[in-house]
Amino acid sequence: MKLFGLWVAFLLASTYRCGEGLQFTRNPTNLTVSQGNKAMLHCAVEGESEPEIVWMKDGEKTHNAEEMYITVDPNHWETFYSVKSAQKLDAGKYWCAADFGGETVSSEPAWITVEGVPHFVVEPQDVAVLPGVPFNLSCAAEGPPEPVVVVWWIEEKQSGEPAPSPAVLSLPGINESIKIHCEARNVKGISVSRTGIVSIKGLPEAPSALHVIEVQESNVTISWTPGFNGYSPLMSCTVQVPRYPKVLPLLSPESLLS
Secondary structure (H helix, E strand, O other): OHHHHHHHHHHHHHHHHHHOOOEEEEOOOOEEEEOOOOEEEEEEEEOOOOOEEEEEEOOEEOOOOOOEEEEEEOOEEEEEEEEOOOOHHHOEEEEEEEEEOOEEEEOOOEEEEEEOOOEEEEOOOOEEEOOOOOEEEEEEEEOOOOOOEEEEEEOOEEEEEEEEOOEEEEEOOOOOOEEEEEEEEEOOEEEEOOOEEEEEOOOOOOOEEEEEEEEOOOOEEEEEEOOOOOOOOOOOOOOOOOOOOOOHHHOOHHHHHO
16 A cells, blocks of 8 residues: 555656646747848747746847747747847847756747848959969859859949859959959849959069168168058068278268268
8 A cells, every 4th residue: 555655646746747847839930031121930838837938049048139928828938039120140040948947948940041132251352463464353242042143343344244153253464453343143132342452563662761770880770661562562671781991980870871
C-alpha cells in the first residue's frame, strides 16, 4: 500500500510538471516587406503559468520598443514583434523564447526579408594609372530583390550596356584624369555609387621650404617639404651636397642656400 501511494504521488508530480510545460500554439512565419513598410511577426505560447517571453534575432535578444504582449486567456499568451519602417538592418532570422522556472522553449524560426533599391558592396575607388596603360574598375551591388544590374558612367556619359552585378569596367588607357561612377538597378529602383577619380601618374614636383637646421664639421641637418607626389607614393629622397673648402663652416647656414 505504501508503494502504491508513492507511485500515485509520482504520477501526480509528473502530471503537474508536464502541465506546467510550455508549448507554442503559433510560430512566426517568413515575411518579405519593402523597405520603409511595416513588418510584424506573431508568436503564441500556452502553459500552466505565465512565462517570460522574449524575441531573438540572429541569436541575440532584441530591444524593440514596438514589441507587444497580451494575455489571450489565463493559460495562453501572445506576443508581437513590430517594425514601423523596415530597413536593411532589420532583415534576419527571428524566433521567440519562453521561459518559466528554468524551462525554456523556443518557437520555430522565421526570416524577415527587406526588399529595396540595391546597396553597394564594391564601389569605384580613386586610382592613379600611367598614361595609355589599360586598367579595370569594379562595381558590385546586391538586393533583395535580385537580379541587380550595373551601368557604368564616365564623365556623366553612359559607358556600354547594363551588365549583371558584379561588373568590371575595362578601359584601354587614358591620357587625362576622368571621373567614373556606376548605377545599380533592380525592380525597386536605382542606387548611385560614389564617384571614383582616375588620375594620371607623373613625375614628382621639386621640394620646397628647404632649410639648414644645423651645420657641423662632418654633417648638415636640413629640412624640406616634399612636393606633389605625381599620384605615386614617394619611395626615397636624395640630397646632393657639393664639396666646399674647409672654411665653409665659418659661413652662416643661410649662405648654403644661396
